[in-house]
Amino acid sequence: MAKKTEATVEDKLRELYNLQLIDSRIDEIRNVRGELPLEVQDLEDEVEGLKTRLSKLDAHSDELSENIKSKKNLIEEAKALITKYTDQQKNVRNNREFNSLSKEMEFQELEMELAEKHIREFKAQIEQQKEVIDKSKKRLADKTDHLKHKKSELEEILKETQKEEENLMKMSEDHAKSIEERLIKAYTRIRTSVKNGLAVVPIERGASGGSYFTIPPQVQVEIASRKKIITDEHSGRILVDAALAYEQVEKMDKVFAKL
Secondary structure: OOOOOOOOHHHHHHHHHHHHHHHHHHHHHHHHHOOHHHHHHHHHHHHHHHHHHHHHHHHHHHHHHHHHHHHHHHHHHHHHHHHHHHHHHOOOOOHHHHHHHHHHHHHHHHHHHHHHHHHHHHHHHHHHHHHHHHHHHHHHHHHHHHHHHHHHHHHHHHHHHHHHHHHHHHHHHHHHHOOOHHHHHHHHHHHHHOOOOOOEEEEEOOEEOOOOOEOOHHHHHHHHHOOOOEEOOOOOOEEEOHHHHHHHHHHHHHHHHOO
């Protein structure tokens, strides 16, 4: 049985750079979406918040209306009692009974005045709330319309990119499995620590791609020999020579075109 040939350093560098190209492609797709998913989520939360606020305002307005009805009933009851006491005064036997009924009538009149005062206050609150409700309804309509537009925008982008992104993610997973664990760990660590997600970069005009620190000529020769994995001393990125990078970009572009 033939012994399995161990991957050379060059093979490992090519696979690492392929993985970088795949992951960078995924990053590009996600950058196109940008903050849109978060915008949609924020708008959905805002719309729900406005609906809850409107529901509470409507419930409070209903409560105020019920309070007005209750106070009007109290006024009618007070009027009926005053009529009753007025009739009773006609048949009293002494001043004490007359004065007692007069006090009851005065109390009912005060109750009516207080109820009318409360009714005016409740009506003023309802008017104030009506303004708030109208503004909230307009804001809700505007936000709902904006949300609909943003959702449509997001759905369109997802429709265009979702399949490609899923295929690329599967490809990324498969490529990662073909690379030895210590290199994948290093790649992931570097990729998550740099802003642009570039963990493997080519030499461009004598400098490290992505950081632009000049690479000494002797180190450039070592990188071009593809005999060992070399990292940029400034950024920690894994370095490949420009020729290898060009070859892999051409190869992967053909792969991406089929997605």
